[in-house]
Amino acid sequence: MNEAMRREQRIIILRPGGDAQLLYSxxxxxxxxxxxxxxxxxxxRMGLLGEARAAAEAELIFDDNALYEVRRIERFRxxxxxxxxxxxxxxxxxxxxxxxxxxxxxxRNH
Amino acid sequence: MxxxxxxxxxxxxVSRTATPEEIKAGFRKLARLYHPDVAKNKATAEEKFKEIxxxxxxxxxxxxxxxxxxxxxxxxxTAAPSSSGEARRGGGAHGGTAGEYEFGGTGFSDFFESxxxxxxxxxxxxxxxxxxxxxxxxFTARGEDIEADLLVTLEEALRGSARxxxxxxxxxxxxxxxxxxxxxxxxxxxREGQRIRLAGxxxxxxxxxxxxxLYLHVRLARHPDLGVQGTDLVFDxxxxxxxxxxxxxxKIPTLDGPxxxxxxxxxxxxxxxxxxxxxxxxxxxxxxxxxxxxSIQTPSAVSAEERALWxxxxxxxxxxxxxxx
Numbered sequence: 001m002n003e004a005m006r007r008e009q010r011i012i013i014l015r016p017g018g019d020a021q022l023l024y025s026x027x028x029x030x031x032x033x034x035x036x037x038x039x040x041x042x043x044x045r046m047g048l049l050g051e052a053r054a055a056a057e058a059e060l061i062f063d064d065n066a067l068y069e070v071r072r073i074e075r076f077r078x079x080x081x082x083x084x085x086x087x088x089x090x091x092x093x094x095x096x097x098x099x100x101x102x103x104x105x106x107x108r109n110h
Numbered sequence: 111m112x113x114x115x116x117x118x119x120x121x122x123x124v125s126r127t128a129t130p131e132e133i134k135a136g137f138r139k140l141a142r143l144y145h146p147d148v149a150k151n152k153a154t155a156e157e158k159f160k161e162i163x164x165x166x167x168x169x170x171x172x173x174x175x176x177x178x179x180x181x182x183x184x185x186x187x188t189a190a191p192s193s194s195g196e197a198r199r200g201g202g203a204h205g206g207t208a209g210e211y212e213f214g215g216t217g218f219s220d221f222f223e224s225x226x227x228x229x230x231x232x233x234x235x236x237x238x239x240x241x242x243x244x245x246x247x248x249f250t251a252r253g254e255d256i257e258a259d260l261l262v263t264l265e266e267a268l269r270g271s272a273r274x275x276x277x278x279x280x281x282x283x284x285x286x287x288x289x290x291x292x293x294x295x296x297x298x299x300x301r302e303g304q305r306i307r308l309a310g311x312x313x314x315x316x317x318x319x320x321x322x323x324l325y326l327h328v329r330l331a332r333h334p335d336l337g338v339q340g341t342d343l344v345f346d347x348x349x350x351x352x353x354x355x356x357x358x359x360x361k362i363p364t365l366d367g368p369x370x371x372x373x374x375x376x377x378x379x380x381x382x383x384x385x386x387x388x389x390x391x392x393x394x395x396x397x398x399x400x401x402x403x404x405s406i407q408t409p410s411a412v413s414a415e416e417r418a419l420w421x422x423x424x425x426x427x428x429x430x431x432x433x434x435x
Contacts, residue, residue: 032309032323034252064307068325071255102303106330106338108170 118165141334214276217261253313253322270298299391341398379406
């Protein structure tokens with residue numbers, strides 16, 4: 001538990017829309033995902049992490065969804081041997097499929 | 111602890127050959143009875159509501175229903191089907207085997223998670239495999255993540271809620287593992303597909319690698335009366351012909367309780383009546399709207415007296431919907 005708390009030190013909590021939302025700095029995201037911060041920056045530049053938004057100070061910030069996306073990219077690379085070049089295509093397809101599934105699910109629900 | 115089979119048809123009180131409409135109707139009828147807001151005995155209603163929702167999740171999705179129907183009597187021997195394109199060489203825990211993580215309080219049973227959950231379906235999802243099953247031969251490896259679904263009602267998505275979840279970790283070599291309890295906060299404005307991360311609660315790592323995370327996928331529960339369109343909510347408002355012509359004041363269900371709605375005289379079928387600010391929470395903190403979609407229903411059987419009145423109306427009224435110029 002102490003380990004976890006120490007690692008959580010660099011969490012930034014902002015308050016958009018009046019409620020606290022848990023966000024992570026680049027360093028915290030690198031620690032939690034096990035992915036080097038340079039590589040995270042690269043993933044952001046490649047447009048693979050839609051949820052990672054640039055804050056006013058031009059620092060990258062990540063939310064839970066973005067961390068999940070990073071972990072998924074790592075699975076694509078390690079388990080399925082997707083190379084860096086193919087990543088934008090694979091991520092775009094996975095993202096589009098997830099969006100469609102969500103929409104279909106909500107449409108079916110009514 | 112073996113996973114228990116769920117008879118979803120029995121839960122929704124529909125036959126195995128029920129049509130999608132029958133399933134929808136069955137769900138609606140039961141969901142209205144056991145919805146937490148209206149039920150008398152809230153404790154039992156909540157459990158029942160979750161069961162009903164889970165059954166609906168599977169039976170209202172043609173793909174999931176097909177898979178469920180083929181499970182049959184030997185379901186425990188069936189390996190959980192892999193998502194398309196992914197080869198699973200003996201990897202992935204399937205229902206009934208030791209080494210399965212068991213959840214409580216997510217709104218979904220372990221049976222569901224074994225066969226239909228996010229951890230099974232998504233592309234590149236973290237299967238509930240032990241580290242090393244992905245073919246990694248490292249001595250030090252970060253633990254794999256665990257994914258599970260979390261059923262969230264629209265009311266919870268709007269107002270937020272605190273949920274208590276339990277997860278029983280499998281023990282080593284068949285011993286009973288320990289059960290962890292988590293307090294998960296669902297923030298107001300939760301949306302479908304959103305992920306909630308519980309740090310370090312995934313699979314333990316190998317060697318000095320640290321543990322993976324637990325990701326909960328938010329799944330919005332189907333509301334018996336309201337549909338979701340982005341941040342807006344939709345209600346099917348059915349009117350009798352005279353109500354549409356003369357106008358009527360009535361109450362419709364909303365997430366904020368039954369709300370009075372004035373239907374103006376001369377409301378056409380297909381029109382949308384908008385109630386501002388009664389939708390779900392949006393990105394910037396504002397709320398979407400609730401739309402009542404009007405449809406005009408006609409009585410199927412009328413008495414002789416009614417028929418006479420309608421015939422009189424037909425003679426007297428100059429209204430002809432087909433003569434639009």
